[in-house]
Amino acid sequence: MSVGLMTLDHRQHLSSPVQEMALTVVYPVHFVVNLPFEVVESVGEQASSRRALIDENARLRNQQLLNEARLQRLDQLERENIRLQGLLDSAYEVEHSVLIAELMRVDLDPYRHILQVDKGRRHGVFSGQPVIDAYGVMGQIDNLGRSSAVVRLITDPSHAIPVQVNRNGLRAIAYGTGRLRELDVPHLPNNADIRPGDLLVTSGLGGGFPSGYPVAKVTDVAQEPGHPFARVKAEPLAELDRSREMLLVRTRMRDPGRGDIDASAAYIMPEEPEDGS
Amino acid sequence: MTAPWGRSAWVILCSLLVAYALTIVPLPAWASAARPQWVALVLVYWCMAVPHRVGVGVAWLAGLAQDALQATLLGQHAFSYAIAAYLVLKLHQRIRVYPLGQQSMIVLVLLLMIQLIQVWVNGLIGRPQPPVDYWLAPLVGTLLWPWVFIAMRGIRRRYGVS
Structure with a gap:
């Protein structure tokens, strides 16, 4: 039976182009279901009072200042670390560029811990790419479509x-x-x-x-x-059920280095630490 | 047989799309286990009402689309829906004339079978057993069947799908 074949085929992960096509074909449905939530959210933002925005702005600025201060120390530590690692002659990855992805409000299979995000191959996402949020590792990219991708969380039983x-x-x-x-x-x-x-x-x-x-x-x-x-x-540590924004880390070790990714500009490259040595 | 083929196809397609949307629209965590198998319900109705239009093939494709939608194993829903559609095709002349209560029982059996095939496939590929509330979905689906049936019949008559 063709269906049995399909199942077997998929189990061996032979059909990732098929999978990608399938995810791309159903993207409109995902998009439409997600749309009302997006709209409500943006209306809510529009309608939030000036006062609240000013407050939030101030809060974020304070946070930024704090983070900057901590980063300064980290920068210095990292440079020292790189120098020491250099002495030991070991490879050390300095920085990773990240891509910010947003959660799509769709429920997939409730018995697996998977999420859908609004970035896909078009944005340079690749299968197996690590996904983190502000607090820790969330999971990795599983299925990949053209403009959406499925994230498997670290709490999924198969992860x-x-x-x-x-x-x-x-x-x-x-x-x-x-x-x-x-x-x-x-x-x-x-x-x-x-x-x-x-x-x-x-x-x-x-x-x-x-x-x-x-x-x-x-x-x-x-x-x-x-x-x-x-x-x-x-x-x-990651807020697996609460984070709306997540970061897709572009690792150097598994980056498939295809030439056809024209969206690398979408990646935010953290500033390289100045060469102090 | 008055409606043109094109319009019937559109109506069937739209009803399936609505079912897909209902399948993935976010629900609170406590309710997500009780989400009925909308696509299965809609397919069962169409198989029963217009068996010459919606059969095993359409059910298989619809299941494949749901697999893509929910990132399940490709072919998993397709397989179970195709089998369910086959059974409905075999029995459609009897199911059609049953009173709603008895129809619901048939639907319960079909929905349970679909869930069972999912569990079976999941077991084959080494996923853990689902919790007990996994079996809530067919029950909710069965309770909803009379309303689904009446609504779908309304749609079918309104748009002359035959």
Whole structure:
């Protein structure tokens, strides 16, 4: 039966052009469903009072100032880090350019943790691209259409992300559980040095995610003498169910470097730190 | 048989598009499990009412479109809808004359079967079992069937789809 063939075919991921075409064909439906929400939002913005806007502006300016101040220190640390890494002769990725994508208000399959965003191949998005928000890693691009893409969140049961404990560099893999505020970190021995409150960051192993982005905070470590591994639970830092805007990180390692991407201007390149050496 | 083929096709297509929109329109988290399978309901109606227009092929394509829409495995909905459409085609002359209550029971069986095939395919590709409230959708769909039926019949008569 042709349907069975289709299923098999898809399972082997042979049909990504077909998939892309399909997602592109149904884009109008997604767009139309999303439209009322967009309109309501923009009307709300138009109608919000001058007073509220001024307040928000002031608040954002303060925030900006704070962030600037922290960035200055970070810049200096990073430069120092690069210098030290240079001494050690290791490759270190300096900066990643990012693309801002917005969530589309459509419900996809409720039993998987996937979202749809309004950027696609047209904007230079590629499959497997890491997606982060202001607080941490959210997931990665799964299906890709011309002007939309499906993001698989790190909490999806079929997702795993290589992480390391920020405090001591202990490496592990964090699996999605299907629950929005919980990740599972299996296969750590009972005597592993991991404590509740530890920050898990991406380790950069596996090549999918660049290293150093915060992923989750360890919430619970249960060591049971009868079991070979400790049971470690972690809570994702990204606001998986609340973020409207997210950043698509363009990693250098997996960038497929196609020539036909004319939208690279859409990427915001963070300022290169001035060459102080 | 008075309406031109083109108009019938348009009406059927529009009803499917509305069903797609209802399928992905955001609902609050507590309600999302109870979202009925709109596309399946609409397909079952058309298969029953105009079996010479909407059959296994149309159902298969409609399912494929839903797979694309929901980013499920391509062919997953297509497969289950095609089977459901086949059953309806086989039984349409009987289902048509059933009272609404009895029709609802048939629809319940069809919807449950569609869900079951989804679970089965998901199991085959190694996705975890869905929670119990997964089975709420066919029940809600069944409860809604009389209204869907009456509304669709109204649409069919109004636009002379035959």
